[in-house]
Amino acid sequence: MAKASLHESTYLILTALVEAPRHGYAVLDEVRRISDGRVDLRAGTLYAALDRLRTEGLIDVEREEQVQSRLRRYYRLTAAGVQRLAEESARLRSNADAASVRLRRAGLIVEGGAA
Amino acid sequence: MTLHQVYRLLLGCYPRAYRRQYEDEMIGVLLDDAAPGQRRPLARDVSALLGGAVRAHVRQVGARFSVEAWRDAAQVLGLIAALLLFVHAARVPVLHLSMYAQSYPDGIGEPFVLWPGGPLAALWLVVAVFAALGRGRAAAAIAVGGAAYEVVRVAEAYGQYSTVRNLWPAVLAAMVPLALAVRASRSATAVLARWRLGTLAAATVVSVGAPSVAMLTGADDSTSPIYGTWIFTVGVGRVEAILLTAGYLLFALVILSTPTVLRLRLLALVVPVGVTLLLTRVGLKTTGTFLEHSSHDGVPDALTGAQWSTLVLAPVVLFAVAVAILHHREHSRPQRA
Structure with a gap:
């Protein structure tokens, strides 16, 4: 059975964890950076997603530390998370390529923008 | 109240287990993300936290209900x-057919008595057989038709007589497809031991045959009828009432004899039906009751908004309370199956 596509914020959270394990606030920051500020996750939304991703085994806690008496938990991608992100990226790329080819063929866009 | 305290208050909306896991961490992130000098939470944060709390509760309930028990x-x-x-x-x-068999040419005197009771009875029997064979999804699909009929019947009765006395079968019928649609690793037959299945069969035969036995043996001819609210029906003779009670006690025995983990869940699941039965048979009497159902010339008035609200909400709320008590009990004192 085909897996359901990832919600954009979930996709970006997984992407934010590719290069290194990050704590919650760093994930928020990285998601904003990756999306050029378009996706502005709030803490309530972020932790709902992190909890679900942990349950699904796509991310895991790497370590915890106290910084200025605040708990910081660092999350990392699991092997299943890497695979899921790679599959979703391939799916998105395939869809985007198909759309671009058809738009170009119909003369509705030229390279780099709308016709 | 400081920003930290406001966030702590908002996080109080989350389930306790979720708070134990994430509360301190989330407060750290919320404070890190706040602007310098910010005194109040942003509306977007409040909205996300409340939405997250609702989702966490839904997921927690879903996780609890997904366990095998x-x-x-x-x-x-x-x-x-x-x-x-x-x-x-x-x-x-069955009474009608029994009387035919005993050479009463008119049965109980109503030519259409086999419709729709006969097909409806056959439908529920098919549902029961499919459920016993572990074909839960097929049984659920068939049960949808029976449930729809029961709902229409109670709606018609309310439209004609403003009565909801027979609401309980509709509530029970609506629960059947929902219950049987749940994916389970084993059938009801596998869950119940063989003697319980035999007891269920006996309970069914005794309950179905009660009116026929009472009528054909003439045992109730000399006894005065019982008009009670305790027997799921009204205007029955004493012998019929005793047989029906015996049948229902056998059903109850099956439930009460199951292992604790299963028994408590079954009792919680029948709470909505029990509450509906009590409200409609006892609470909505025409005089002097908690939910007085006023009438003119013997015809009950339409139910008020408050009465409808009670009829709808009380079974749901008390079911939720029963489930919460059950989970709290098991959490604080783990049960053995």
Whole structure:
């Protein structure tokens, strides 16, 4: 059975964890950076997603530390998370390529923008 | 109140287990993300936190109900409820057929008595057989038709007589497809031991046959009828009432004899039906009761908004309370199956 596509914020959270394990606030920051500020996750939304991703085994806690008496938990991608992100990226790329080819063929866009 | 305290207050909306896991961490992130000098939370943060709290509660409830014990309970409830609805629908048609068999040419004197009770009884029997065979999804699909009929019947009765006395079969019938649609690793037959299945069969036969036995033996001819609210029906003779009670006690015995984990869940699942039965048979009497149902010339008035609200909300709320008590009990004192 085909897996359901990832919600954009979930996709970006997984992407934010590719290069290194990050704590919650760093994930928020990285998601904003990756999306050029378009996706502005709030803490309530972020932790709902992190909890679900942990349950699904796509991310895991790497370590915890106290910084200025605040708990910081660092999350990392699991092997299943890497695979899921790679599959979703391939799916998105395939869809985007198909759309671009058809738009170009119909003369509705030229390279780099709308016709 | 400081920003930290406001966030702590908002996080109080989350389930306790979720708070234990994430509360301190989330407060750290919320404070890190706040602007310098910010005194109040942003509306977007409040909205995300409240939405997250609702989702966390829904997920927690979903996780609790997905355990095998609830799945087993759903299958067993589906089977027992289908048999009870069969009993409810089949009593009169069976009485009618019994009288034909005993050379009463007019049966009980109503030519259309086999319709719709006969087909409806057959439908619930098929549902019960499918449930017993572990074909829960097929049984659920068939049960949808029976449930729809029960709902239409109670709606018609309300439209004509403003009465909801027979609401309980509709509530029970609506639960059957929901219960049987739950994916379970084993059937109701596998969950219940063989003697319980035999007891269920006996309970069904005794309950269905009660009016026929009383009528054909003439045992009730010399006894005064009982008009009670305790027997799921009204205007029955004493012998019939005793037989019906025996049948229902056998059904109760099956439920009460199951292992604690299953028994508590079955009892919680029947709470909505029990509450509906009590409200409609006891609480909505025409005089001097908690939910007085006023009448003019013997015809009850339409139910008020408050009465409808109570009828709808009380079963749901008390079911939720029963489930919460059950989970709290098991959490604080783990049960052995």
